[in-house]
Structure formats: structure tokens, C-alpha cells
Amino acid sequence: MTTIHFTKGQGTGNDFVLVEDPDGRLDLDQATVARLCDRHFGVGADGLIRVVRTARSPEAAGLLAEEPDAEWFMDYRNADGTLAEMCGNGSRVFARYLTEHGLAAAPAGGTLPIATRAGVKDLQASGDGFQVDLGRWRLVDGDVTVAADRGGVARPGLGIDVGNPHVVVLLPDEDALHALHLADVPTLDPAPPAGANVEFVALAHPPVVDGIGRIAMRVHERGVGETLSCGTGTAAAALATRHWMGDGAPDMWRVDVPGGRLAVRMFPAEDGEHVALGGPAELVYEGDIRI
Numbered sequence: 647m648t649t650i651h652f653t654k655g656q657g658t659g660n661d662f663v664l665v666e667d668p669d670g671r672l673d674l675d676q677a678t679v680a681r682l683c684d685r686h687f688g689v690g691a692d693g694l695i696r697v698v699r700t701a702r703s704p705e706a707a708g709l710l711a712e713e714p715d716a717e718w719f720m721d722y723r724n725a726d727g728t729l730a731e732m733c734g735n736g737s738r739v740f741a742r743y744l745t746e747h748g749l750a751a752a753p754a755g756g757t758l759p760i761a762t763r764a765g766v767k768d769l770q771a772s773g774d775g776f777q778v779d780l781g782r783w784r785l786v787d788g789d790v791t792v793a794a795d796r797g798g799v800a801r802p803g804l805g806i807d808v809g810n811p812h813v814v815v816l817l818p819d820e821d822a823l824h825a826l827h828l829a830d831v832p833t834l835d836p837a838p839p840a841g842a843n844v845e846f847v848a849l850a851h852p853p854v855v856d857g858i859g860r861i862a863m864r865v866h867e868r869g870v871g872e873t874l875s876c877g878t879g880t881a882a883a884a885l886a887t888r889h890w891m892g893d894g895a896p897d898m899w900r901v902d903v904p905g906g907r908l909a910v911r912m913f914p915a916e917d918g919e920h921v922a923l924g925g926p927a928e929l930v931y932e933g934d935i936r937i
């Protein structure tokens with residue numbers, strides 16, 4: 647048995663176990679991560695974030711050639727122990743951890759670059775949390791049909807990659823969104839090779855106020871189940887809704903999730919259009935667990 651010191655953090659109710667491992671010494675295999683994230687036998691969380699120096703991570707060290715200032719790598723694992731490329735809510739909680747623990751300077755007016763499996767992402771302090779530039783996004787080719795809700799209707803989904811894979815489904819209204827049964831893993835046809843996070847969205851009434859689009863969303867996260875929020879999922883949901891609305895649709899979005907509210911913004915950058923996500927990030931408690 648070993649004792650692991652952890653910090654629990656959350657962003658709009660998407661919760662994480664953070665484990666500091668600056669020199670990359672910890673061997674957290676899939677079963678150990680799943681146990682730490684188990685809400686009955688472990689700490690309990692939607693995912694685990696290992697805080698490791700980029701230079702000390704064989705899979706991330708190469709990113710330093712592109713961005714030498716990305717000192718810290720967010721090694722993200724889903725609750726079932728599987729690896730994920732990126733986590734939007736987790737990246738803000740990661741920035742909160744780095745700054746509160748004196749591992750990085752608070753990015754007052756500046757940016758804090760972090761390494762992820764989806765490349766280097768820049769964060770800025772914003773309101774009571776952070777904003778993360780998720781970078782370029784892309785529509786995934788091909789139709790996909792989504793069946794959820796135990797025998798409910800199969801609906802068309804739109805594949806969107808924002809560093810990790812998503813499929814977004816539009817529902818007729820917020821009542822349909824609230825009535826959705828999401829305990830089971832949605833079935834995707836065809837199934838994306840690496841799986842996908844599935845977001846269900848409904849337009850708010852009115853759907854646009856002062857140039858800001860407004861949607862509500864629920865999510866079934868790959869490797870987790872239904873969660874109270876998914877940051878990259880809100881970005882995918884806003885991008886999909888803008889796509890469906892067509893010309894004149896807004897580039898700024900307010901996305902309500904069961905755990906709170908996030909802001910999504912699309913903006914032009916040198917290498918193409920980027921999408922950014924803003925919202926709160928909080929460290930809740932810390933402790934030790936024997937595992």
C-alpha cells in the first residue's frame with residue numbers, strides 16, 4: 647500500500663482528483679486511477695489530473711520545442727482510468743492548482759501555457775476563474791446517429807473535435823432535455839473509433855440576447871457517464887448550434903449545464919478560428935488516501 651496526497655477540485659461541478667507528481671515518479675495505472683475516482687471506494691471524481699513537469703513526462707516533453715514556457719503537463723485520465731486528450735474544466739482547475747500552490751505565477755493580464763495531450767493551451771485569469779483557448783476546432787466528416795434514453799428516438803448527431811471527440815445532438819426544447827434518461831451510454835452509429843463525449847442541447851428562449859447565443863446542455867462523458875458539466879463539451883455544443891443556426895449566428899455563447907454556467911467564444915487567430923471557454927475553478931479540499 648502507498649499513501650497518495652491529493653487535492654480535490656471542481657469547475658461547474660465537473661470534479662477532479664489532482665495528484666502532484668512534479669518529477670514523474672508515480673506509476674498510476676488504469677485500475678489505480680479508477681479506484682481513486684470511485685465515489686464509494688476512493689475519493690470520487692469525474693477524472694484524475696496528474697500534475698507533472700512537462701520535461702519529466704516522456705509523452706509531453708516534445709511539446710517544449712513548440713512552447714518552452716509550458717512547464718507543466720496536465721496528465722488527464724477519465725474516471726474509468728482511460729486517457730483523454732483534453733479537459734476544458736480540468737484545465738481551469740489545473741491553472742488554479744498551479745497558481746495556488748506557487749508552481750506558476752498567476753497570469754494577471756498574461757497567459758499561462760499548459761501542456762496537454764491535445765497540445766499547448768493558453769489560460770488567462772478571468773472573473774472568478776480562468777479562460778482557456780482550446781485552439782482550432784473541426785467538424786468531423788460523416789453522419790452519426792445517436793440513440794439514448796432507453797428506447798427513445800434515435801437522433802442525428804454532429805461530430806466536433808475540439809482536441810477531444812464530441813457528438814452533439816439537438817433536442818426540440820428544454821423539457822425534452824430535462825426528461826432525458828442518461829444513465830446508459832448512448833449508442834453511436836457508426837461508432838467513432840476512439841469513442842466520443844455526447845452532448846444534448848436545447849435552445850433557451852429567446853435563443854439570442856444582446857448578440858449572445860444561449861443554450862442548455864447535458865452530457866454523457868466518454869469514460870465517465872453523465873456529469874454535471876463538460877467544458878470541451880460546451881464548446882462543441884456552442885459550435886454545433888452556431889453551425890445549425892447558419893449565417894448571422896453569434897460567436898459568443900452562454901451555456902447552462904446542470905453544474906452552472908460557462909462562456910464560449912469563437913474568434914479568428916493566425917492559424918484559423920479558435921474556440922475559448924471561460925468559467926470558475928475551485929480547489930475544495932485535500933487529503934491523503936492509502937491505495
Ligand SMILES: N[C@@H](CCC[C@H](N)C(=O)O)C(=O)O
Pocket residue numbers: 660693724729730731732733734735736810811843867868869870875876877878879
Ligand atoms: N470533462 C472534461 C472532458 C474530460 C475528457 C472526456 N471525458 C474525454 O474522454 O474526452 C471537460 O471539461 O472538457
